Amino acid sequence: MTGAARALARCDELGRISARQDALERTHLSPEHAAADAVVAGWMREAGLTTHLDPAGNRIGRREGARPSLPALVLGSHLDTVPDAGRYDGMLGVVLAIEVADRLRHESLPFAIEVVGFTDEEGTRFGDALFGSRAFAGGLEPGRLDASDAEGVTVRAALEAFGLDPGRVGEAARRPEELVGYLEVHIEQGPELLDAGRPLAVVSSIAAARRFDLEVTGRAAHAGGAPYARRRDALVGAAEIVVAVERIAKATGTVATVGRIRAEPGGVNVVPGRALLSLDVRAERDEGRDEAVGRIDAAAREICAARHLGWHLEERYRADAVVCDPALTAAVAAGVAAATGQEPPRLFSRAGHDGMAVAAVTGIGMLFVRCGNDGVSHSPDETVDEGDVGLALDAFEAAVRRLAAERG
Ligand code: HGY
Ligand code: MN
Ligand code: MN
Numbered sequence: 001m002t003g004a005a006r007a008l009a010r011c012d013e014l015g016r017i018s019a020r021q022d023a024l025e026r027t028h029l030s031p032e033h034a035a036a037d038a039v040v041a042g043w044m045r046e047a048g049l050t051t052h053l054d055p056a057g058n059r060i061g062r063r064e065g066a067r068p069s070l071p072a073l074v075l076g077s078h079l080d081t082v083p084d085a086g087r088y089d090g091m092l093g094v095v096l097a098i099e100v101a102d103r104l105r106h107e108s109l110p111f112a113i114e115v116v117g118f119t120d121e122e123g124t125r126f127g128d129a130l131f132g133s134r135a136f137a138g139g140l141e142p143g144r145l146d147a148s149d150a151e152g153v154t155v156r157a158a159l160e161a162f163g164l165d166p167g168r169v170g171e172a173a174r175r176p177e178e179l180v181g182y183l184e185v186h187i188e189q190g191p192e193l194l195d196a197g198r199p200l201a202v203v204s205s206i207a208a209a210r211r212f213d214l215e216v217t218g219r220a221a222h223a224g225g226a227p228y229a230r231r232r233d234a235l236v237g238a239a240e241i242v243v244a245v246e247r248i249a250k251a252t253g254t255v256a257t258v259g260r261i262r263a264e265p266g267g268v269n270v271v272p273g274r275a276l277l278s279l280d281v282r283a284e285r286d287e288g289r290d291e292a293v294g295r296i297d298a299a300a301r302e303i304c305a306a307r308h309l310g311w312h313l314e315e316r317y318r319a320d321a322v323v324c325d326p327a328l329t330a331a332v333a334a335g336v337a338a339a340t341g342q343e344p345p346r347l348f349s350r351a352g353h354d355g356m357a358v359a360a361v362t363g364i365g366m367l368f369v370r371c372g373n374d375g376v377s378h379s380p381d382e383t384v385d386e387g388d389v390g391l392a393l394d395a396f397e398a399a400v401r402r403l404a405a406e407r408g
């Protein structure tokens with residue numbers, strides 16, 4: 001079985017570890033997280049890595065370099081998913097990192113190799129994202145352990161239920177001198193490589209992002225007896241805001257998405273008195289992101305004022321744009337050229353990644369793999385081509401070998 005075939009088979013195996021029968025959903029500190037963690041730990045051991053779960057719930061496998069306790073080149077991605085996810089977002093990067101560690105297991109390298117399966121890159125369960133990678137980089141915000149999920153379970157309680165000590169999460173933090181850099185292979189999660197007819201790309205930077213909970217408040221009323229002139233319909237106001245979000249994002253060259261909306265009280269014969277929405281805004285630069293947020297907020301206030309509605313937005317997540325490290329990016333580009341015979345295209349990533357957090361403690365480099373099926377991701381229709389995955393694995397291995405050669 002080739003490394004690419006084994007990697008895809010392992011993505012299929014992880015794709016079957018889900019909280020739902022009908023779809024893939026595996027969230028932070030869930031029983032499914034524990035089950036996937038155990039499987040990945042076994043694969044790490046098979047690849048010659050010594051493995052442990054760090055205090056934040058990240059699965060880490062390590063093999064020493066030519067001498068013990070050398071700084072580590074970290075290879076990895078995340079093991080958690082969005083609701084109704086695809087099998088490759090995150091998982092492909094972890095299993096390919098294990099394949100590279102396996103290929104290099106007999107090499108005496110000038111650095112240690114660490115493979116990391118980060119937890120909670122998506123933020124699906126508790127709302128904020130990058131929990132594992134921010135803990136790894138020592139950047140976990142105060143109060144993160146007090147966030148709670150839809151059942152009211154806090155991160156703190158979930159860590160304890162998972163067998164971890166919330167008081168020790170800070171010990172997951174790594175020091176810059178312990179690390180050589182971080183490389184992540186990830187599916188592109190868009191159509192650019194598909195449209196260009198190219199299998200791989202080097203990532204230049206990762207987009208800036210902010211996420212919000214939005215609340216529009218009106219007055220519940222009878223769907224029959226309430227005349228329009230007296231209605232304060234929160235859902236109609238929210239609908240106008242959703243359209244304004246798309247208009248403003250297009251006008252500012254950013255991307256903004258309302259992924260979730262809920263009307264309350266939710267009776268078919270009741271004018272909604274409250275509407276709750278999510279908002280996800282991204283841009284290549286922090287300034288562009290923040291300008292779009294400002295314009296969306298202003299437009300929403302105008303819409304709500306005209307309809308005598310209340311408006312509130314609360315930020316749940318913020319990540320500034322991150323530029324990939326030039327030396328690591330050059331190694332990834334050289335690896336792609338060695339594997340494909342072509343210089344790779346450079347893309348900025350509109351999707352967020354753990355590298356946004358890890359960049360706080362060491363340089364990052366990323367390699368994108370073409371997505372099939374119109375480039376769709378965050379969907380069970382996510383696909384990759386085995387030949388592309390084979391090229392990605394060869395490019396990933398070549399990049400690590402080049403970094404080893406550079407460090408002598
Ligand atoms: O939302 C993102 O961009 C990433 O998939 N977490
Ligand atoms: Mn994702
Ligand atoms: Mn991802």
